[in-house]
Amino acid sequence: MCGIAGIVYKDGKLHPAGRDMTKMLHALQHRGPDSAGFSIYGGLKLAKDEYLLNIEIKEKKGILNKVKDTIEAMTRIKSEEKIQSVENYIIYRCKISLDSFSQLKPLITEIDKIEDVTVLNGSHSFEMIKDVGSVLEIADRYDTWSKKGTHAIGHTRFSTESIVDRYHAHPFQSYIIPDITVVHNGQITNYWKIRDPLERKGHIFETTNDTECIVHYIADKLADGYKLEEALEQSVKDMDGPFSYIVGTPNGIGIAKDQLGLRPGVMAEDNEIFAIASEEMALGEVVDTRHIEQIAPGEVRVYEI
Amino acid sequence: MKEAKINAKGKTPREVNSKLKKMAEEYDRIIIKNPNAMHYLAAGLTGDVEVVIDGSAGYFAGTMIHGPRIEIRGNAGWFPADNMTRGKIKIHGSAGDGVGQGIYGGTVIVKEDAGSRTGEIMKNGTIIIGGNSGFMTGLYMMGGQIIVLGDLGKDAGESIIRGKIYVKGEVESLGKNAKIKGITDQEKEELEKILGENGFKLEKSEYKKFKKIIPRSRRPFYGKEVEEG
Numbered sequence: 001m002c003g004i005a006g007i008v009y010k011d012g013k014l015h016p017a018g019r020d021m022t023k024m025l026h027a028l029q030h031r032g033p034d035s036a037g038f039s040i041y042g043g044l045k046l047a048k049d050e051y052l053l054n055i056e057i058k059e060k061k062g063i064l065n066k067v068k069d070t071i072e073a074m075t076r077i078k079s080e081e082k083i084q085s086v087e088n089y090i091i092y093r094c095k096i097s098l099d100s101f102s103q104l105k106p107l108i109t110e111i112d113k114i115e116d117v118t119v120l121n122g123s124h125s126f127e128m129i130k131d132v133g134s135v136l137e138i139a140d141r142y143d144t145w146s147k148k149g150t151h152a153i154g155h156t157r158f159s160t161e162s163i164v165d166r167y168h169a170h171p172f173q174s175y176i177i178p179d180i181t182v183v184h185n186g187q188i189t190n191y192w193k194i195r196d197p198l199e200r201k202g203h204i205f206e207t208t209n210d211t212e213c214i215v216h217y218i219a220d221k222l223a224d225g226y227k228l229e230e231a232l233e234q235s236v237k238d239m240d241g242p243f244s245y246i247v248g249t250p251n252g253i254g255i256a257k258d259q260l261g262l263r264p265g266v267m268a269e270d271n272e273i274f275a276i277a278s279e280e281m282a283l284g285e286v287v288d289t290r291h292i293e294q295i296a297p298g299e300v301r302v303y304e305i
Numbered sequence: 306m307k308e309a310k311i312n313a314k315g316k317t318p319r320e321v322n323s324k325l326k327k328m329a330e331e332y333d334r335i336i337i338k339n340p341n342a343m344h345y346l347a348a349g350l351t352g353d354v355e356v357v358i359d360g361s362a363g364y365f366a367g368t369m370i371h372g373p374r375i376e377i378r379g380n381a382g383w384f385p386a387d388n389m390t391r392g393k394i395k396i397h398g399s400a401g402d403g404v405g406q407g408i409y410g411g412t413v414i415v416k417e418d419a420g421s422r423t424g425e426i427m428k429n430g431t432i433i434i435g436g437n438s439g440f441m442t443g444l445y446m447m448g449g450q451i452i453v454l455g456d457l458g459k460d461a462g463e464s465i466i467r468g469k470i471y472v473k474g475e476v477e478s479l480g481k482n483a484k485i486k487g488i489t490d491q492e493k494e495e496l497e498k499i500l501g502e503n504g505f506k507l508e509k510s511e512y513k514k515f516k517k518i519i520p521r522s523r524r525p526f527y528g529k530e531v532e533e534g
Contacts, residue, residue: 281363289342296439297440
């Protein structure tokens with residue numbers, strides 16, 4: 001059992017997305033105590049060639065310098081920030097410029113080679129925040145309360161098979177195309193059948209977690225020219241198992257639910273907000289819930305701005 | 306009538322339910338304020354007491370109740386009235402999946418739409434859905450009746466063994482072992498009575514639109530021979 005949530009502000013302007021998503025996820029805390037995470041889109045306002053790296057580093061002498069040296073071998077660090085996490089880890093965040101998006105994944109792979117270092121993500125149009133612990137602990141640690149955005153997705157995790165750590169916290173990101181993230185509640189039981197053709201196309205898997213498989217699947221479809229709604233519809237046909245998941249893109253969000261409807265999903269909207277979540281109590285934090293809709297088995301919903 | 310209120314804000318489901326059970330011994334009507342879609346409200350409550358949930362309820366609202374009359378002035382999540390044996394639950398808004406799952410008796414009313422698998426494995430009792438009911442309504446139903454004033458989703462009556470599903474609107478498709486028949490004049494009268502008693506007023510002519518879904522076979526899986534014992 002995990003909790004998933006998504007929100008879009010229909011006017012496409014910046015709103016307190018971090019605050020609203022924090023409240024939604026706190027309402028879903030009972031669905032997953034292991035970790036929590038956010039993708040908050042639209043608030044970073046980076047220049048066209050700029051990216052934000054989000055790196056987990058064990059607090060040991062010399063490691064941070066190795067990370068900086070590795071980055072600076074490719075590009076200059078334009079700004080940096082250190083956030084204290086738990087279990088002797090810091091989160092090192094830095095802004096860099098790259099000539100093209102295709103340089104991002106190779107740089108991440110180089111940094112990941114350093115012992116006790118894991119790149120949590122690298123993004124251009126959204127900010128990813130994910131860590132172990134409760135929603136409110138993470139919210140205070142990263143000050144999600146103050147983050148602005150046009151839309152956001154989030155997750156509270158109850159791990160089933162994969163380990164509990166920062167990297168395995170959701171959202172998961174794909175680098176097949178820029179800034180695609182996924183939060184997921186459920187299991188993809190034909191995981192290898194979905195993964196094999198993606199690997200044969202050259203897509204790199206870092207884990208054996210099924211959520212990583214979903215995000216690569218969707219990014220691959222979008223790269224092939226599918227619209228988000230079409231990619232989600234095809235995923236419902238291709239994937240087996242109980243699932244509901246939310247995709248975040250630079251343009252909006254979408255939800256897909258398995259054909260037997262074995263994982264929950266509800267939505268509500270008004271003139272300002274479109275919101276989806278595992279349970280009504282999360283919707284109630286951001287929108288009038290007198291009229292809510294159940295996401296039906298096999299159904300997809302998309303809202304793009 | 307002795308009436309009391311419980312403010313659920315900041316309380317856990319266990320705290321609310323413990324208080325509710327204690328109050329139900331002394332009061333006739335208990336209003337739960339600020340429920341905020343909390344799960345398990347009124348779980349296992351027994352006795353002749355009226356409970357008003359002043360807002361939405363979460364999962365398993367009124368699970369395993371025996372006797373109470375519960376009014377939910379909002380929506381309900383998954384499995385409202387799960388395994389109820391006696392009593393009534395009225396939901397003013399919509400409800401999630403598994404409305405009245407496994408009930409042995411009593412009445413569940415949803416004024417708007419319900420999700421998937423309404424009345425799955427129900428053994429007896431009545432479920433009324435004022436709007437549409439989703440995928441696999443009446444899944445493995447073993448008795449009782451479901452009345453749907455709107456449409457039914459795919460695979461209605463999937464593996465139904467006993468009981469009846471009355472539907473006024475369209476049926477997207479039937480599940481295994483389910484068939485559709487017209488209803489008798491006596492059934493029309495019974496529907497008019499039970500719907501009227503539960504706040505649904507239809508024109509006389511509307512009752513002509515009802516049809517029923519019943520099992521093709523009472524033993525669809527294990528052969529025609531009835532085992533004794």
